[in-house]
Amino acid sequence: MHLGRLNHVGVATPSITDAIPYWRDVMGATGIGEPFDLPAQGVKVCFVDTPNTQIELIEPLGPESPIAAFLQKNPAGGQHHLCYEVPDIAEAKAWFEEQGARLLGEPRIGAHGTPIFFVHPRDMGGVLTEIMESPRGGH
Ligand SMILES: CC[C@H](C(=O)O)C(=O)SCCNC(=O)CCNC(=O)[C@H](O)C(C)(C)COP(=O)(O)OP(=O)(O)OC[C@H]1O[C@@H](n2cnc3c(N)ncnc32)[C@H](O)[C@@H]1OP(=O)(O)O
Numbered sequence: 848m849h850l851g852r853l854n855h856v857g858v859a860t861p862s863i864t865d866a867i868p869y870w871r872d873v874m875g876a877t878g879i880g881e882p883f884d885l886p887a888q889g890v891k892v893c894f895v896d897t898p899n900t901q902i903e904l905i906e907p908l909g910p911e912s913p914i915a916a917f918l919q920k921n922p923a924g925g926q927h928h929l930c931y932e933v934p935d936i937a938e939a940k941a942w943f944e945e946q947g948a949r950l951l952g953e954p955r956i957g958a959h960g961t962p963i964f965f966v967h968p969r970d971m972g973g974v975l976t977e978i979m980e981s982p983r984g985g986h
């Protein structure tokens with residue numbers, strides 16, 4: 848496994864609409880994407896560009912959302928996960944399984960349209976970690 852590019856930092860929020868003015872007016876973000884729903888993943892998503900990565904704002908879609916419990920514990924929202932790119936999702940999956948890490952579900956299509964999976968925070972030093980097949984072929 849080679850540590851790939853940090854594709855995004857996931858930030859959970861109770862309301863993307865209410866969070867955008869902070870990113871635009873306080874942080875000076877100029878590349879704020881249109882929010883879009885990912886019902887299969889139980890979240891609404893909005894990407895905020897930074898010079899070297901993205902902030903992925905995520906808002907729960909429904910009570911079954913995988914971030915509902917996180918927001919109950921952190922009602923104002925907060926840093927949720929880190930996402931790294933890999934050239935080959937199957938190779939990465941086999942690597943983390945070999946390490947005995949707990950994968951959360953099977954690889955599925957993420958917000959950038961490529962396969963992703965998550966590794967449990969307890970196996971990753973307390974950091975919920977998303978692994979994403981790079982849209983750039985891993986470079
Ligand atoms: C895929 C679309 C998009 C993309 O980029 O393409 C996204 O990124 S969507 C992001 C939202 N989806 C997910 O996060 C899916 C994976 N996450 C999960 O399956 C859950 O969130 C899980 C299992 C990590 C935690 O679920 P839950 O909070 O309901 O369970 P617990 O409260 O029992 O937590 C267990 C344990 O983990 C700690 N925890 C929970 N969330 C986080 C976190 N974000 N970062 C670090 N640690 C976290 C929690 O405190 C518990 O720890 P313990 O020591 O047992 O108290």
Ligand SMILES: [Co+2]
Nearest residue numbers: 857903930977
């Ligand atoms: Co993500």
